[in-house]
Amino acid sequence: MPRQRSSLPPILVVDDEPNMRDSLRVILCDEDYEVETAESAEQALGYLDQGKREYFVVITDGRLGGVLNGYDLLRRISRDWPNLPVILITAYATPKLAVEAIQAGAVDYLSKPFQPEELLHAVERCHERHQLIRENTDLRSRTSQVYDVEHIIGDSPKMQELRQLIRTVGPSDANVLILGESGTGKEIIAGALHLLSRRQSRNYIRINCAAIPEALLESELFGHETGAFTGALRLKRGRVEDAEGGTIFLDEIGDMSRPLQAKLLRFLEDGSFTRVGGNDELRVDVRIIAATNRDIVKAIRENEFREDLFHRLNVMQFRPIPLRDRGTDILILAKHFLKMHCYTQGRQMLGMAPDAERKLLAHPWPGNVRELRTVIERAVILETGPVIRTTSLPDFEVEGRLREVETKSQPRPDQSFEEAVSSFEKSLITQALEENHQNVIRAAEQLKMTRHALRYRMQRLGLLHASEGEAASESA
Numbered sequence: 399m400p401r402q403r404s405s406l407p408p409i410l411v412v413d414d415e416p417n418m419r420d421s422l423r424v425i426l427c428d429e430d431y432e433v434e435t436a437e438s439a440e441q442a443l444g445y446l447d448q449g450k451r452e453y454f455v456v457i458t459d460g461r462l463g464g465v466l467n468g469y470d471l472l473r474r475i476s477r478d479w480p481n482l483p484v485i486l487i488t489a490y491a492t493p494k495l496a497v498e499a500i501q502a503g504a505v506d507y508l509s510k511p512f513q514p515e516e517l518l519h520a521v522e523r524c525h526e527r528h529q530l531i532r533e534n535t536d537l538r539s540r541t542s543q544v545y546d547v548e549h550i551i552g553d554s555p556k557m558q559e560l561r562q563l564i565r566t567v568g569p570s571d572a573n574v575l576i577l578g579e580s581g582t583g584k585e586i587i588a589g590a591l592h593l594l595s596r597r598q599s600r601n602y603i604r605i606n607c608a609a610i611p612e613a614l615l616e617s618e619l620f621g622h623e624t625g626a627f628t629g630a631l632r633l634k635r636g637r638v639e640d641a642e643g644g645t646i647f648l649d650e651i652g653d654m655s656r657p658l659q660a661k662l663l664r665f666l667e668d669g670s671f672t673r674v675g676g677n678d679e680l681r682v683d684v685r686i687i688a689a690t691n692r693d694i695v696k697a698i699r700e701n702e703f704r705e706d707l708f709h710r711l712n713v714m715q716f717r718p719i720p721l722r723d724r725g726t727d728i729l730i731l732a733k734h735f736l737k738m739h740c741y742t743q744g745r746q747m748l749g750m751a752p753d754a755e756r757k758l759l760a761h762p763w764p765g766n767v768r769e770l771r772t773v774i775e776r777a778v779i780l781e782t783g784p785v786i787r788t789t790s791l792p793d794f795e796v797e798g799r800l801r802e803v804e805t806k807s808q809p810r811p812d813q814s815f816e817e818a819v820s821s822f823e824k825s826l827i828t829q830a831l832e833e834n835h836q837n838v839i840r841a842a843e844q845l846k847m848t849r850h851a852l853r854y855r856m857q858r859l860g861l862l863h864a865s866e867g868e869a870a871s872e873s874a
Contacts, residue, residue, distance in 0.1 A: 426518075588647040623674065
């Protein structure tokens with residue numbers, strides 16, 4: 399019984415001989431494929447140019463009546479419809495013609511006379527390829543939902559400015575440099591920029607420069623020729639080629655070696671590169687988005703990062719702010735993760751106790767949003783009641799120590815005097831609250847101020863969110 403092909407687009411058969419067209423139609427229709435025919439390359443290109451129908455494969459004779467032959471049609475399709483496979487048929491088969499057909503972009507090459515099974519086998523491979531492309535498109539569509547700019551959560555003025563900047567920069571082709579601490583959402587920003595660009599339908603390639611050994615990173619990026627080094631048994635395309643027409647996100651670019659930085663700088667100039675072990679200059683059209691959590695100015699001063707590469711990447715700069723500086727965005731994100739983890743773990747939606755909210759607001763979040771997400775996941779697993787309590791949250795003793803050095807360090811270069819003072823004040827208060835298990839009265843005594851003065855400063859710094867239950871917490 400023929401397989402059902404109702405979900406497939408038709409096959410376009412191109413041949414100037416009516417008998418051959420009819421024979422191919424019968425063979426394919428018997429297998430439940432839908433078939434359309436054209437008697438010349440010009441007619442076939444007319445169908446394709448109109449764009450009224452999608453085809454999942456073109457089958458063409460190599461010799462056609464008209465100005466264009468089958469090889470001309472093959473080259474046009476490879477250039478203008480690169481995802482449309484072509485099977486070439488010829489009665490004049492030679493090794494040279496076979497090589498020419500494959501180099502021109504044919505996925506298969508059949509010489510007359512051929513058995514119907516040979517044709518059907520070639521078409522079935524194109525069917526499988528079409529299914530893979532469709533599944534990849536669906537996957538890309540689902541993945542793009544993760545990077546929607548509206549999924550960058552937060553109501554603080556800085557986050558509103560960030561979302562607006564993404565909407566403004568996204569449609570351009572400008573290179574982008576994202577500077578920020580680990581866990582602040584640099585990858586989400588990069589994905590949102592790609593999704594808003596004209597390249598959104600093409601590949602979005604992500605490479606973590608710190609996760610790939612230095613000796614292999616150049617080959618991963620730019621590919622290598624056969625025999626370029628021990629183990630290079632075949633030609634390997636680089637990720638820049640896979641990203642043709644799309645976007646490459648280079649995460650942790652601050653860990654890239656200086657020699658490779660030089661090659662990347664050249665690539666940024668005009669999209670040209672050579673594979674490892676190769677001499678041929680290749681060229682692609684891709685957009686580069688790079689990110690690092692390193693202090694880029696310090697890296698340049700210590701001669702670990704090229705200043706000219708920084709300026710080439712730094713056409714547009716994004717600096718997502720640390721979670722500790724986002725005020726009540728902490729609670730907005732916490733409730734978002736709470737809803738997500740309750741759903742994935744099959745639990746009823748949990749609430750959040752006021753003292754647990756205060757504990758979340760008081761923590762400096764050295765791991766930023768990534769740390770908050772894992773903290774909420776842990777709380778959903780541990781909590782047995784209807785609301786998240788402080789007992790289900792970590793004591794943050796180890797996590798708090800991660801921020802001790804920063805608390806004692808100099809202000810960041812981009813901070814104003816008021817911001818530096820507020821940051822220092824917030825660090826003192828959060829440390830006192832953690833040492834006194836969120837008890838406001840004891841924290842005030844440690845800081846040698848009144849309870850009301852401490853609560854005023856907590857309110858101003860975004861550390862005091864909910865009023866209900868405070869009395870119980872303070873008298874504990």
